[in-house]
Amino acid sequence: MANKQLKVTWVKSCIGYNKNQAKMIEALGFKKLNQTRVLPDNDSIRGTLHHVAHLVKVEEV
Secondary structure, rough: OOOEEEEEOOOOOOOOOHHHHHHHHHHHHHOOOOOOEEOOOHHHHHHHHOOOOOEEEEEEE
């Protein structure tokens, strides 16, 4: 699992969802809709992505 990364794209707005989910999107480093970030593949990132799975698209790099 060394140096594995996830390519995460924010594809759906947080409007109308729980405010904690918007905070999780912000904590992942997203500023704008349709932005893509490459994040490390670890348990804390995976846990956060599990909570906002309906708002993002995840690909393994």
